[in-house]
Amino acid sequence: MKENGILASALIHRMAIEPLGDGLEDEAYIQRARMIVLVLLGGLILPDGSGCKIPLMWLTQLRDVEAASMISWASAALATLYHNLCEASMGKRSDIGGPTVLLQLWVWERMPTLRPDFVAARIHTNNTPCALMWTGSYMINRAPKHSVRHYREQLSLLQNNQFIWMPYVDRQLPDSCLDMNNSWRSVTYIVCWAIVEAHEPERVVRQFGGTPFIPELRDWGFNETHFKTNRRGKAKTNWAVQNKAYIQYWERRSKFVTNAYMEPLADHMQVMRTRQYMEWYFKITITYITQPGRLPEVGMNTVASASTVQVSLSTHQPSWHL
Template structure:
């Protein structure tokens, strides 16, 4: 690090408990554990075309089209957390401040920016298992439930053993689409500390397809990411949730010196999420993987030409 502490303590008033103190003291930071769970979702390659259509209507088609999510580089995320400031919701870099924005979320994952907030209802008069039977098409076993949530593995298992055929009622395809949406939300976009439990309060907001299509998924994803970065930067946990994969894609897109080298040329086609460009074979050859110290140094050496415009 080129400087040892904030120049103006009156602005960064959380410094006394910020995780960056370890870096300035020359201490090693243990990489955060990344909380996410999509299980075997990406092994299902026979989703019915009408199910995919409904996932797109719900607004998560862009994430699904990106295919199997890449592995998250724990060391890179950890080094970024050290640079995150909860006072400003920005990464503090030698060249200035920057942050991931709603536009970035929309471009990378094609999630809707404007619209209604994603909240859900924490109370279900018919009971959560009854709600699953109504909106997901099956009555889950007690072992598949956890408090007011359902295990992602239960949804994935159901999709794997019960492929849908042609000629079914629309509701059958909508129910299956809701399963995919829940797994994407709970496992990749909005994962929390449970890693594999999906809050069923979310399902209450997926009842009406058209209404759900108006949800601002990008806002939900970004707010969750900001919250988790703030919690982690204050040393309150050893793991981190939220869409860390999205953050990694943003860094690769915006900071060339931190991205891996791809074996194949990245190609982007019109009307597709930019995250699609980062799928495929790649290799990291600038330093040993999982090195927080390496990423610290790379972030300290950033120049204006190697970063997004300061915000």
């Protein structure tokens, strides 16, 4: 135990030294199932910033193993990732929680300049998780580690033709990933205990083959303190009651599925709407993250200097999409 949590290493060690045999009581297998789920939750799907501690709150979700299979763990993981990315970008954080492996896979799928070179060719087996494609050995000279400078430079100089907008078109995906009425197209809330985030698929229409448009600004009912909400000092809070309205909205998510932005458009309409979107986009954001004028470092990860970014912005601005 450590600070109201269970050490993941202790659970893994316990399972390693006590393998299960046949002919045991059912409770022994149920206990082992709970241990495996806890390791997955605390180490992969919903880890906290510590990287080693599994909050005890997950035990309450595993009293009934069958009921646990009905929980939308995927939406909870996405809500947690959004929340932690938001916190990491706005505060002085030295760590980050949430399923950051999803972020890494998202980057590798869409930004070839940021992924390592693998020893063997990447092949996706039909109807298997896309993440399995990225297992294997990679070349050490093309896999920079712990190099924030390298990745900042690559992101700052990213061109439109270096980003893969629809990364799964050449793969055989399950029907659940292609259903036009599925919940991943729903404009709704996603909830994980104290965390509540908005799910707006209309902001990423290009990955579905749609034409980008200026998104509608919705009032989600969040006040200025909403995203600072956490579980610290609230051990007795019943979050199912606290977030009842958001959960009920999620349970009706099939009513809020929208396909309006996927309508086919004539070529000239696509060009016009894309141009309008980019004009709006450049007014609300910046397209580089390195300090302008800084010279590149000498070494394996040397890339074009960030000082060229300002020139690139003025000459190639219509092609910059981040």
